[in-house]
Amino acid sequence: MKFKSKLAISIVAAIAASTSAFADDHSQNGPKWDLIEVGYVEADIDDFDSSPSGFSGAFSKSLGKGFYLTGRYRDVSEDVVAFGQSVELDVSQLSLGAGYSLHVTDTTDVYGQITYENLELGASGAGGSDSEDENGFGAEIGVRSMLTEKFELGAKIGYLDVADESETTFGASAYYYVTDSLAIGATYEMWEDVDFMGLNLRYAF
Template structure:
């Protein structure tokens, strides 16, 4: 169950994206949202919040950070931090391929038991597309390898609706071997 809680909290992080062209997407933003996670094998549910941020360093390179805090059944608490960098390869003005590399740290607090923490790395690849001017869709895979909990692959899909150039609301769904996580939140973009 400990492994399931660790990977469920990481799955809640989700996945956020020609080599010489600059991306037309905004990679400078802050997001805050609600997360709900179901661990299928253990019949345990959790919910909480997630804070995400990304900063465009160049037209193709960005750095990002995510913090997720979840409360599960039986007073089990988890928090996860992910810090990394990504590169966007524009395939067209409305479609980027994104590669990411990140460091992850997860902590699980179980009442009456020894707390557990673990760290490791994640590597991901995804697509970020804009089928309409105010709609953005994402899909991706992230492989996570933690020192004590092993490894897992996470599949994520999501979408954002932009009310203005700076503000969007969105939803993400992530799937892994242990369960499913849903994210609903708002984004403030401050780059382009």
């Protein structure tokens, strides 16, 4: 099994200096940075008749002065028939890193982050199995904005590098806060030959 999409990097330089127009701390009306998420995720793999699905989890923890820690894990799998045999495909991704965010208005933050990346691809069936476990790094820049007190939109662009293979990624998200702390949301992330769609439950604290 060959899976071209790996992971990669593109670091943020545009947020290095803050001016008097930008404050260092997050605005109370802006996006929340202390949060945990769990959800359902589905992958759509180009040139491969497969749409594995599974679960995801993520967290973000602010450290003060705009700095934060971040992490994400997702795992998708599916049983397919190949050469007359039933085979289980499995793809998992772990991201751990840190970033910096800056609110440019009372309701909008821009951010940049760098992450350690681990990508594991596996196939098992017919009494045999094979897997590939690769490490690398990544970075992304993005924007998160509270359009209203309850509705948040986000967009990001990233560059991932794993096993000497790199690519640019794009993503978007939308969350609706049912309460001050609880939100439901949808995410979309596009790699070169695979798309990830997610439905998440978020708790902000």
